[in-house]
Amino acid sequence: xxxxxxxxxxxxxxxxxxxxxxxxxxxxxxxxxxxxxxxxxxxxxxxxxxxxxxxxxxxxxxxxxxxxxxxxxxxxxxxxxxxxxxxxxxxxxxxxxxxxxxxxxxxxxxxxxxxxxxxxxxxxxxxxxxxxxxxxxxxxxxxxxxxxxxxxxxxxxxxxxxxxxxxxxxxxxxxxxxxxxxxxxxxxxxxxxxxxxxxxxxxxxxxxxxxxxxxxxxxxxxxxxxxxxxxxxxxxxxxxxxxxxxxxxxxxxxxxxxxxxxxxxxxxxxxxxxxxxxxxxxxxxxxxxxxxxxxxxxxxxxxxxxxxxxxxx
Amino acid sequence: xxxxxxxxxxxxxxxxxxxxxxxxxxxxxxxxxxxxxxxxxxxxxxxxxxxxxxxxxxxxxxxxxxxxxxxxxxxxxxxxxxxxxxxxxxxxxxxxxxxxxxxxxxxxxxxxxxxxxxxxxxxxxxxxxxxxxxxxxxxxxxxxxxxxxxxxxxxxxxxxxxxxxxxxxxxxxxxxxxxxxxxxxxxxxxxxxxxxxxxxxxxxxxxxxxxxxxxxxxxxxxxxxxxxxxxxxxxxxxxxxxxxxxxxxxxxxxxxxxxxxxxxxxxxxxxxxxxxxxxxxxxxxxxxxxxxxxxxxxxxxxxxxxxxxxxxxxxxxxxxxxxxxxxxxx
Amino acid sequence: xxxxxxxxxxxxxxxxxxxxxxxxxxxxxxxxxxxxxxxxxxxxxxxxxxxxxxxxxxxxxxxxxxxxxxxxxxxxxxxxxxxxxxxxxxxxxxxxxxxxxxxxxxxxxxxxxxxxxxxxxxxxxxxxxxxxxxxxxxxxxxxxxxxxxxxxxxxxxxxxxxxxxxxxxxxxxxxxxxxxxxxxxxxxxxxxxxxxxxxxxxxxxxxxxxxxxxxxxxxxxxxxxxxxxxxxxxxxxxxxxxxxxxxxxxxxxxxxxxxxxxxxxxxxxxxxxxxxxxxxxxxxxxxx
Numbered sequence: 050x051x052x053x054x055x056x057x058x059x060x061x062x063x064x065x066x067x068x069x070x071x072x073x074x075x076x077x078x079x080x081x082x083x084x085x086x087x088x089x090x091x092x093x094x095x096x097x098x099x100x101x102x103x104x105x106x107x108x109x110x111x112x113x114x115x116x117x118x119x120x121x122x123x124x125x126x127x128x129x130x131x132x133x134x135x136x137x138x139x140x141x142x143x144x145x146x147x148x149x150x151x152x153x154x155x156x157x158x159x160x161x162x163x164x165x166x167x168x169x170x171x172x173x174x175x176x177x178x179x180x181x182x183x184x185x186x187x188x189x190x191x192x193x194x195x196x197x198x199x200x201x202x203x204x205x206x207x208x209x210x211x212x213x214x215x216x217x218x219x220x221x222x223x224x225x226x227x228x229x230x231x232x233x234x235x236x237x238x239x240x241x242x243x244x245x246x247x248x249x250x251x252x253x254x255x256x257x258x259x260x261x262x263x264x265x266x267x268x269x270x271x272x273x274x275x276x277x278x279x280x281x282x283x284x285x286x287x288x289x290x291x292x293x294x295x296x297x298x299x300x301x302x303x304x305x306x307x308x309x310x311x312x313x314x315x316x317x318x319x320x321x322x323x324x325x326x327x328x329x330x331x332x333x334x335x336x337x338x339x340x341x342x343x344x345x346x347x348x349x350x351x352x353x354x355x356x357x358x359x360x361x362x
Numbered sequence: 363x364x365x366x367x368x369x370x371x372x373x374x375x376x377x378x379x380x381x382x383x384x385x386x387x388x389x390x391x392x393x394x395x396x397x398x399x400x401x402x403x404x405x406x407x408x409x410x411x412x413x414x415x416x417x418x419x420x421x422x423x424x425x426x427x428x429x430x431x432x433x434x435x436x437x438x439x440x441x442x443x444x445x446x447x448x449x450x451x452x453x454x455x456x457x458x459x460x461x462x463x464x465x466x467x468x469x470x471x472x473x474x475x476x477x478x479x480x481x482x483x484x485x486x487x488x489x490x491x492x493x494x495x496x497x498x499x500x501x502x503x504x505x506x507x508x509x510x511x512x513x514x515x516x517x518x519x520x521x522x523x524x525x526x527x528x529x530x531x532x533x534x535x536x537x538x539x540x541x542x543x544x545x546x547x548x549x550x551x552x553x554x555x556x557x558x559x560x561x562x563x564x565x566x567x568x569x570x571x572x573x574x575x576x577x578x579x580x581x582x583x584x585x586x587x588x589x590x591x592x593x594x595x596x597x598x599x600x601x602x603x604x605x606x607x608x609x610x611x612x613x614x615x616x617x618x619x620x621x622x623x624x625x626x627x628x629x630x631x632x633x634x635x636x637x638x639x640x641x642x643x644x645x646x647x648x649x650x651x652x653x654x655x656x657x658x659x660x661x662x663x664x665x666x667x668x669x670x671x672x673x674x675x676x677x678x679x680x681x682x683x684x685x686x687x688x689x690x691x692x
Numbered sequence: 693x694x695x696x697x698x699x700x701x702x703x704x705x706x707x708x709x710x711x712x713x714x715x716x717x718x719x720x721x722x723x724x725x726x727x728x729x730x731x732x733x734x735x736x737x738x739x740x741x742x743x744x745x746x747x748x749x750x751x752x753x754x755x756x757x758x759x760x761x762x763x764x765x766x767x768x769x770x771x772x773x774x775x776x777x778x779x780x781x782x783x784x785x786x787x788x789x790x791x792x793x794x795x796x797x798x799x800x801x802x803x804x805x806x807x808x809x810x811x812x813x814x815x816x817x818x819x820x821x822x823x824x825x826x827x828x829x830x831x832x833x834x835x836x837x838x839x840x841x842x843x844x845x846x847x848x849x850x851x852x853x854x855x856x857x858x859x860x861x862x863x864x865x866x867x868x869x870x871x872x873x874x875x876x877x878x879x880x881x882x883x884x885x886x887x888x889x890x891x892x893x894x895x896x897x898x899x900x901x902x903x904x905x906x907x908x909x910x911x912x913x914x915x916x917x918x919x920x921x922x923x924x925x926x927x928x929x930x931x932x933x934x935x936x937x938x939x940x941x942x943x944x945x946x947x948x949x950x951x952x953x954x955x956x957x958x959x960x961x962x963x964x965x966x967x968x969x970x971x972x973x974x975x976x977x978x979x980x
Contacts, residue, residue: 065818065821066818066821066822066825067822067825069818069819069821069822070822070825070826073822073823073826077834077835077838078838080838188963188966188967189959189963191962191966192910192914192958192959192960192961192962192963192966193955193958193959193962194914194917194918194921194934194955194958195918196918196921196922196934196937197937197951197955197958197959200937200941200944200951200955201952201955203944204944204945204948204951208944208945209945258465259460259462259465259466260465260466260467260468260469261468262417262422262460262466263458263460263466263467263528263531264468265422265449265452266420266422266452266453266457266458266460266532267452267453267457267479267480267483267531267532268449268450268451268452268453268454268480268483268484268535269449269453269479269480269483270449270483271445271449273479273483277471277479278468278471281470281471282468282469282470285470295827296824296826296827296828297827297828298827299827299829299830300827300828300829300830303827303829303830303833304829304918304921304922307922318830318833319833319922322833322834322836322837322924323923325837330834330837333830334826334830334831334834337826337827337830338825338826341824341825341826341827342825345825355470356469356470357469357470357515357517358469358515358517
């Protein structure tokens with residue numbers, strides 16, 4: 050297991066990064082065109098009302114003070130109120146977040162199930178026809194935009210064949226698996242193309258590694274050479290890769306939620322952008338950054354658990 | 363010369379890799395024998411096909427290229443044997459140790475696991491007996507406090523210790539032949555002699571045959587019974603080690619001998635064989651060494667000299683072999 | 693295997709033979725062909741399109757593919773094939789405009805921080821950490837939200853985010869190159885920093901950047917059309933593949949061709965760029 054010290058060190062390193070993340074988000078929103086006060090109160094609000102709102106939001110204060118307010122409020126869990134949904138941003142996000150996390154985990158599982166075995170088949174038959182077929186198919190998959198994959202699946206499997214529901218989220222876990230299957234496949238088809246490509250070369254690299262040659266020279270059966278020596282080592286690169294692709298995965302989730310009308314934070318982000326709901330945009334952008342950081346952290350911990358060389362830090 | 367029946371007979375071994383549509387003849391028509399308890403030195407520059415020859419004997423080159431010819435182990439041809447059967451010979455009858463102790467042990471598995479899995483593959487020992495044997499082996503190769511180090515990972519060992527671990531793993535199942543691929547090249551000079559001594563004393567003790575791949579003629583002189591010199595994938599000269607080293611016949615062997623610093627007077631300029639080995643994808647038509655050879659003739663450039671026997675167990679592939687007088691003068 | 697890798701490293705194939713090898717690979721040729729045709733369609737769509745892409749014909753609305761209209765017609769009776777062909781102009785432009793500025797900025801910044809290191813490099817490291825903490829698309833649409841939807845703003849947004857990735861790659865490459873003797877030789881010989889960076893380091897470090905650029909062009913088309921689909925990129929009635937797919941979405945069960953055909957154009961072009969990129973990688977990358 051990773052030591053407490055390591056985790057603490059890792060968390061400390063995240064502080065300056067998050068400071069910059071906050072600056073980026075703060076600056077982004079400050080450059081939004083239009084007066085946020087008008088956006089909140091509406092066009093017909095009186096000057097006095099607008100002034101009151103500016104006062105309340107601290108918009109009259111100098112930039113540095115505003116930033117300080119933004120940071121302290123955020124740390125206290127106060128992300129402001131959504132203009133669009135007329136509710137605290139933090140509540141809105143926590144309401145929608147589980148759906149997105151469910152979709153993401155579902156998609157990760159599916160992409161591992163798709164890419165993992167195929168990467169193995171391709172690597173073991175390197176440069177022969179199974180490899181060529183698998184690589185070509187994924188090459189095409191990699192060139193398909195997520196919204197297009199989603200649209201095709203939605204049209205043919207849900208609307209035409211009626212194998213899957215067109216919308217909705219489902220109440221029980223099993224229902225959810227059914228409802229979210231097509232959105233997850235959409236994200237998974239895209240991410241599995243990335244994973245498959247990299248995993249294949251990772252496996253090939255491990256297969257050629259001297260320790261695998263040595264394991265063969267020792268006379269171990271193939272099952273052990275692959276299962277114990279190759280798989281374990283390839284697993285580390287897979288998890289690392291998955292962790293690093295979390296940004297891509299989230300981007301895919303955002304588009305997919307829009308195509309399938311899944312009520313998650315991704316679709317909320319687009320709604321917020323079209324409504325110019327700046328507290329919500331701010332909160333959501335921060336949420337995505339936090340999600341990605343958490344995944345980066347988990348990846349690191351997983352890696353240091355699996356790889357003994359990384360334990361003594 | 364050993365007069366026992368050879369345990370390993372390699373005949374016309376050829377290994378060809380293909381890179382980007384180009385055929386690379388890494389090993390060509392290599393033939394030699396190893397008897398029980400005999401030590402054969404396989405010498406040559408890097409890229410001359412020594413390592414590939416070793417790996418081809420064990421069937422490790424199959425996945426990367428074409429291997430033809432015959433490799434007879436105790437009279438049985440293993441060159442075309444299916445992997446499933448071959449694996450019972452690997453590790454149990456013929457073991458191999460690699461050049462790089464840093465990369466040849468799996469970084470994610472404990473040393474104990476990597477040792478006992480070999481025993482599990484080749485013996486009927488139970489868990490406890492495997493553990494005992496593993497400790498015994500580590501102890502035998504000179505690793506202090508062996509029992510306590512079973513649970514450690516390769517990165518917790520030094521380079522020399524790792525090489526000892528690799529030897530322990532290779533010898534765990536009592537093989538009759540050890541293929542050692544430059545086992546000391548990656549180590550500090552001070553450790554090199556220790557590891558070599560260890561391999562040879564163990565070989566002697568277990569009356570195990572050894573093929574020692576090296577580019578160090580000094581090592582060959584000290585340790586081997588027989589020597590084979592390889593150049594550009596072919597054996598150019600082979601025979602009893604004293605004869606090959608005292609009276610080399612092939613100009614390349616002479617060149618190699620002259621570049622060993624021990625053989626020259628102090629403060630004289632160190633000799634190097636002029637030129638560089640040819641690229642495998644553009645081998646010359648005639649003798650591969652001809653472009654670098656000082657005694658080449660037109661026929662050397664036109665046709666390749668075959669490896670011909672010149673005495674009992676002694677052969678050379680050269681049209682104008684060096685005479686004793688010339689060899690001595692060098 | 694040491695010896696086998698040693699073999700391939702030894703076999704340093706000359707540039708000319710490498711080109712011949714690359715040309716022998718079907719992938720590279722197919723990629724080059726696709727991009728060649730796409731470039732032609734983008735440069736002179738008028739020559740290839742059978743109709744005016746904006747010609748509205750209320751008599752022939754949502755017609756299925758036929759000889760007269762191979763890709764059918766849309767809800768305003770416009771010829772789909774012509775609209776897909778005219779979209780090549782915008783979508784091919786994306787591949788260039790969404791990447792070259794990011795690449796230029798990234799290469800310069802990456803080379804400078806990689807060469808000088810120090811405080812600027814430390815700040816750069818933090819910026820990279822912060823930027824990769826956002827999913828790419830989230831940051832881009834957030835910037836588009838600030839600037840307002842539209843093609844130009846989309847290019848600006850992608851450049852603002854994308855340069856970081858180029859700079860990171862370039863920095864790593866420059867640092868790796870500086871470990872080589874020729875760089876220290878330049879310093880010993882008293883060359884100016886500018887000369888070392890631009891004459892010596894840059895040409896050697898740029899190869900991976902060029903290879904990445906090829907994949908990035910494919911990504912730019914995917915990203916650009918995604919933003920078009922979401923309504924944040926090109927705006928209707930502009931013919932752009934993402935916009936075309938979005939327009940067809942409402943009629944997908946009755947007029948499926950409207951969304952299907954532009955998608956095929958995206959996949960083909962994306963494939964062309966990545967095949968070309970793979971071939972170029974083989975061509976430029978040192979073997980070993």
